[in-house]
Amino acid sequence: MANTETLTFEDFKKEVLNDFKIATISRECSLLGRKEVLTGKAKFGIFGDGKEVPQLALAKAFQNGDFRSGYYRDQTFMMAIGALNIEQFFAGLYGHADINFDPMSAGRQMGGHFATHSLDENGNWKNLTQQKNSSSDISPTAGQMPRLLGLAQASKIYRNVKEIPSENNFSVNGNEIAWGTIGNASTSEGLFFETINAAGVLQVPMVMSVWDDEYGISVHAKYQTTKENISEILKGFQRDEENNGYEIFRVKGWDYPALVDTYQKAAAIARKEHVPVLIHVQELTQPQGHSTSGSHERYKNAERLAWETEFDCLAQMKKWMLENNISTAEEIEEIEKSSKKEVLEGKKVAWNNFITAIKNDVAEAVAVLNQVAQNSENKVFIEKYSADLAGIKEPIRKDILVTARKVLRMLSGNDRATLAQWITEFTKRIQPKYSSHLFSESSKNLASTTEVKPTYDETAEEVDARLIIRDNFDKIFAKYPEVLIFGEDSGNIGDVNQGLEGMQEKYGDLRVSDAGIREATILGQGIGMAMRGLRPIAEIQYLDYLLYAIQIMSDDLATLQYRTQGRQKAPLIIRTRGHRLEGIWHSGSPMGMIINAIRGIHVLVPRSMTKAAGFYNTLLETDEPALLVECLNGYRLKEKMPTNLGEFKTPIGVVETIKEGKDITLVSYGSTLRIVEQAAKELQEIGIDAEIIDIQSLLPFDINKDIVKSVAKTNRLLVIDEDVPGGASAYILQEIVENQNAYKYLDSAPQTLTAKAHRPAYGTDGDYFSKPSAEDIYEKVYEIMHEAFPAKFPKLY
Numbered sequence: 001m002a003n004t005e006t007l008t009f010e011d012f013k014k015e016v017l018n019d020f021k022i023a024t025i026s027r028e029c030s031l032l033g034r035k036e037v038l039t040g041k042a043k044f045g046i047f048g049d050g051k052e053v054p055q056l057a058l059a060k061a062f063q064n065g066d067f068r069s070g071y072y073r074d075q076t077f078m079m080a081i082g083a084l085n086i087e088q089f090f091a092g093l094y095g096h097a098d099i100n101f102d103p104m105s106a107g108r109q110m111g112g113h114f115a116t117h118s119l120d121e122n123g124n125w126k127n128l129t130q131q132k133n134s135s136s137d138i139s140p141t142a143g144q145m146p147r148l149l150g151l152a153q154a155s156k157i158y159r160n161v162k163e164i165p166s167e168n169n170f171s172v173n174g175n176e177i178a179w180g181t182i183g184n185a186s187t188s189e190g191l192f193f194e195t196i197n198a199a200g201v202l203q204v205p206m207v208m209s210v211w212d213d214e215y216g217i218s219v220h221a222k223y224q225t226t227k228e229n230i231s232e233i234l235k236g237f238q239r240d241e242e243n244n245g246y247e248i249f250r251v252k253g254w255d256y257p258a259l260v261d262t263y264q265k266a267a268a269i270a271r272k273e274h275v276p277v278l279i280h281v282q283e284l285t286q287p288q289g290h291s292t293s294g295s296h297e298r299y300k301n302a303e304r305l306a307w308e309t310e311f312d313c314l315a316q317m318k319k320w321m322l323e324n325n326i327s328t329a330e331e332i333e334e335i336e337k338s339s340k341k342e343v344l345e346g347k348k349v350a351w352n353n354f355i356t357a358i359k360n361d362v363a364e365a366v367a368v369l370n371q372v373a374q375n376s377e378n379k380v381f382i383e384k385y386s387a388d389l390a391g392i393k394e395p396i397r398k399d400i401l402v403t404a405r406k407v408l409r410m411l412s413g414n415d416r417a418t419l420a421q422w423i424t425e426f427t428k429r430i431q432p433k434y435s436s437h438l439f440s441e442s443s444k445n446l447a448s449t450t451e452v453k454p455t456y457d458e459t460a461e462e463v464d465a466r467l468i469i470r471d472n473f474d475k476i477f478a479k480y481p482e483v484l485i486f487g488e489d490s491g492n493i494g495d496v497n498q499g500l501e502g503m504q505e506k507y508g509d510l511r512v513s514d515a516g517i518r519e520a521t522i523l524g525q526g527i528g529m530a531m532r533g534l535r536p537i538a539e540i541q542y543l544d545y546l547l548y549a550i551q552i553m554s555d556d557l558a559t560l561q562y563r564t565q566g567r568q569k570a571p572l573i574i575r576t577r578g579h580r581l582e583g584i585w586h587s588g589s590p591m592g593m594i595i596n597a598i599r600g601i602h603v604l605v606p607r608s609m610t611k612a613a614g615f616y617n618t619l620l621e622t623d624e625p626a627l628l629v630e631c632l633n634g635y636r637l638k639e640k641m642p643t644n645l646g647e648f649k650t651p652i653g654v655v656e657t658i659k660e661g662k663d664i665t666l667v668s669y670g671s672t673l674r675i676v677e678q679a680a681k682e683l684q685e686i687g688i689d690a691e692i693i694d695i696q697s698l699l700p701f702d703i704n705k706d707i708v709k710s711v712a713k714t715n716r717l718l719v720i721d722e723d724v725p726g727g728a729s730a731y732i733l734q735e736i737v738e739n740q741n742a743y744k745y746l747d748s749a750p751q752t753l754t755a756k757a758h759r760p761a762y763g764t765d766g767d768y769f770s771k772p773s774a775e776d777i778y779e780k781v782y783e784i785m786h787e788a789f790p791a792k793f794p795k796l797y
Contacts, residue, residue, distance in 0.1 A: 013326050016256075019080075020321065021335050023052040023314055026076040028343035029089050030288065033111065037292040041351065041394065042093045045292040046112045048073040050285040051211050053313035054251075056080055057259035058209060061267035062179060065172060067532070068134040069148035070181035071141075072112030073211060077181075081132045083116050086346030087353070094354045097433040099565050101353050105136070106433070106565040113137040117567040118531065123442025123623065125533060127169040129176075135531055136564045140555050142182060142189030146521045147556055149195050150528020150536070152178035152204035156274055157534060161510055163481035170533035177270045178528070180208040185216020187230045191520055191552075196278070198521045200237055200245050205270040207263075207277045211253070213284040218299040231280035239275065247277045253284035254316035285312050358395055361426070365400045366390045368422045369407055372415040382407050397430060437566040438600050444623040446602070446700070451651040452617075454610055454642035465609035466635040468642070469499040472613035475646025477507045480535055480620060484511040485575070487522055487539025496541060497577065497635040499609075519548035523574065527557050530570035535620060543578025543629055544588040550597055557625055558600030571623045573616065574601075577630040579671040579722060580767060584759040586632070587767065589670070592727025594627070595698050602626035602652060603699040605669040610639050611696065614650030621649070631671045653700035655707060661691035664716040664781055667707060667732060669695040672722050672772060679777035687792075688785055698728065701735045708740035715747040716784055722771045725754045748788055753780045 007015070030047035037045040048055070051073045059080030062068070068077070078084035088103060089111070097107035104115050115136035120126055135147055158164060159174025166173070186192065187210060199206045210230055214221045221228040231250050239245035247269050251262045259281070266277040285308040289296030297305065309315070321327040366386050373382035389395070389403045404423050411419055439445060476483055485500065491514035494501035504512040515522050519540055526538030540546050546553075553574070560570050579589050595603050602619075604626055606612040612630050619626050642648055658673070659680060668676050673694055680690040691710050695702070711717050717736065721729040729752035736742045737750050753772050760770035779796060786793040 016321065016326050017331070017335065019056045019256075020314075020317060020327075020332070021339065022080050023056060023076060023317065024336050024339040025086065025343060026052050026079055027287075027314060028339050029075065029086060032343055032347055033090070033093050034288055034292055036090070036093060036347070042111070043095065044110050045093060046072050046110070046290070047288065048075040048112070049287045050213060050308075050313065051253070052076040053256055053317055054209065054211065054253050054259050054281045054284070057256070057263040058179065058181075060260060061263040062132060063177075063267075064132055065129040065176040066132060067151040067176065067178045067528075068114075068181070069144045069151055069178060069528070070114070070134070071137060071144055071183065071186070072139065073183065074114060074137075074181055075112065078114045078134065083132060083134060084114065086343055087350045090347045090350035091354065094350065096350070096354045098357070099567070101350070103567075105563050108434070108563050108565065109137070109139075113139070113563075115564050115568060117564075119442075119567050119569060121566075123440060123444070123566055123569070125169050128532065129169060129172050135528070136560060136568050138555050138559070138563075140551065141186040142191040143552065143555055144180065145182070145189075145191045145195035146524020146552050147527045147531070148178050148180040148206060148208075148524070149198055149202070149204065149521050150525040150530070151532060152199065152206035152276070152528070153202055153525055154178075154529045154532035154534055155205050156202070157484065157510060157529065159274070161481065161484075161508070165481075168533065174205075174274070175271055177205045177207055177267060180206060182208070182210055183216065184210050184212035184214070184221060184230060185219065185224045188216070188224050194518050194521050195524065196234065196237065196246075198516065198518055198525075199276040201516065203244055203274055204276060205274045207266050207270050207279065209279045209281055211284055212280060212282045213286050215286065215290070215296075215299075217290045218294075218296075229280075231278060234278060237278070244275075247275055248280070249277065250280045250282060253281045254311050254313040256317050256320055283311060287312060355394065358397060358400075361397065361400055361430075362389060362392070362395050365404055365422075365426070368419060369404065372407070372411055372419050376411055376415060378410040382410060401427070437561045437564075440561060440569065440622070440624045441566055442623055444621070446622055446624060446652050449618050449621055449649060449652070451654070452614075452644070452647060452649040454614065454648040455644045456640050457643050460640045460643070462638040463641050464635065465637050465639040466497055466499050466501075468609045468613055468639055468645075469630070469635075470494070470501050470503070471641075472616065472645045473500060473503060474506070476616060476620065477503065477511065479646055482533065483535045483537065483620065484513070484529075485537040485539060486513040486515050486525060487575070488515055488517055488541045490514060490539045495539065497632075499630075499635065519545050520552050523549040523552045523557070523572075526572040526574065527552070527560075527570045530572040530625070531560075531568060535571065535573075537573045537575050537616075540574060540576040542586055542632070543576050543590070544585050546574075546576060546594065546627075547590070550594070553601060553627075554597040558598045560600075562600060569623055570625060571619075572625045573619050574625070574627045575630070576627070577632040579629070579631055580633055580771060582760075582764070582766060583762040587760045589722045589755070590727070591698060591721070591723045592729075592731060595728060595731055598627065599699070600625075601699070602697060604628045604652065604697045606650065606696060607631065607634075607670055607673045607694055608637075608639055609634060610642065611650050613645070614648050615652065617646060618649040618652055626652075629670065633671055650696070652697050653703035655696055655702045655704075656694045657691065657706070657710065658694050659690070659692040661689040661714065663689045663714055664718060664784065665691050665693060665707065665710040665714045666718050666720060666777070666781070667693045667695060667736070668720040669698070670722075672720055675772065675774050676720055676777055679774040679781070682774070682778055683781055688781060690781060695732065698731070701732070702740070705740050707736050708742045708745070711736065711742040712745040715745055716788075717742060717746065717750040718777075718781060718784065719750075719752045720754075720772055720777055721752065722755045724757050725752075727754065729754050748784050751780065751784065753777060
């Protein structure tokens, strides 16, 4: 609310009545939305009823440039900032697969998941300082928390890193607040506590609202939270004269003036001082229960239900308005009446917009079906299918294709070709509505990059490979002031393998910084900052530790472009190191799990530090996220120092043949390639000439389909991988044999050689008996050649 000291009573009254109007419209959307689910027009509903009034207060303190990272109860807030209207609310509920009608996700997320557009239709940044912003919601409880940390930290970076131009589309002197919202039950999640701790350490402008209605679905707070009170147990985070920390407020969720006052105070503290704030909003209600999947009458007693009726935030707001002569009962009744009418009319418009396009598709399909039926011996059956399709009152696109594909089986000749062509063209037109934008489709995607090879002068010396990474990062930091890197031990000591040696001293502790042992929020820092125009590199110390962050990578980062149909992006680079070393927890290669969990993120597996450095250079020219796994045992190996550091670019999705051969194709990546090369030398001594291919990137995989060209020459294939059996090797084999059709050229069965199913045991012997060795590779290749040429290569065992 504007400063009441500058408002006349009439202005004040007008503002309050407008707030009440927004709240009643939101409530009517919730009530009618539930009916739409129960009548079958929508699939599922989860609404913000009972949370309307505190969200009005939040919206008043929310300014242009600010960001929300919330959850699926925040519809009133989105309406209050002008980012959601009635038609859009219902379009999301129906799953309208058109970004022009459902700007939140084009029908890809269920209703209640909100977003604003950070990008235009071409994938270019809009000016985020001139609009109110909401990062795209996800369903996993507390999953919004790590991203929130990064959204807040971006303001700190923009305020304090002077190398970044002050005139930009992302910040005005770091004045922006990141506003978080969460249900009280979800504060039980580890991600909540990890984020709260990290924000307190970093001292970033984050205001965290906890909507507390005492339940998590049917489970009461006494089973969720110690002392049944999240702000009580977080009191130790309260800042004082000697220690940084939080400012913590408690406020009743039905007390409109107290809420407005609290949010204004919180905003002033966070915006000016960059101090995080927790607002515990208590005594909220759920008029319709958790969602449309059940009734709260099953787990709330009569006393609780009666209390909820009395202390419903709208009921209390009406009471306050009447007691303070802000409104009459007649005015309130008129607002409620007009709100119902507007919501009903908006719902009808949204449904008509949704169903009309589908009915047009139905009409087109029916016409084609009737056409092909005329000369068919199955005319009667086809016309029955056509009539049934035309008779569906509320069709979906599935109905169209199911019918057309069943009819196709009944046809032959030209009629089959006609329908087949229509099905193909229809699918080509419709499928992108549900499948586009897994990756960037802008002019800065991977397709826009070109390879630049490293160059060397005649006196190029062999150096520890870590120096190539280090000196390349030096060039990157100098070239891109918006690049920053952070992680465990990344700052002061220059990372555990000295790949960042001296970088913090040179570029400052905001751009090259240490982080606590908290992988999920390290990822969250990166996601949030990347969503605000920075180019973060989030470092996870070892590949095995990525499991702490895999949920955030999978549910948030990997889906961001997809779930916003290209209207938000986070070109985060995740740096880690892995593969062969010693012991269960520092030598893992869980690549199968990773590549199947994070589709939407590129997975790069360079065999050398020069290749890795080239990948960083390439990625910084794109707007796509990637995971880059450096070889943990490669930092002290010798490589030649290039002369064009910061400029050479390793192509992504392109394999490299590192040894040509004619007898068998050996495919691998990362550290294992050195062992493959050793085995190939020994095989050469007995007349087996192996071709070795370095995959280089698992996602995307061999976009030029070069591996099949090798198999066409050698007619044999062995995939060597240090993941578990059936892990990445199965994926690689499918790509080559099925997607590249290499089966056509095989004279021997394609095979894989992997690590054992268990984690690697400790020590050199542990490595030898757990992962593929040079002897394993030699004998596997020999066995394949023995089957083909038993006389030339007699059995070894």
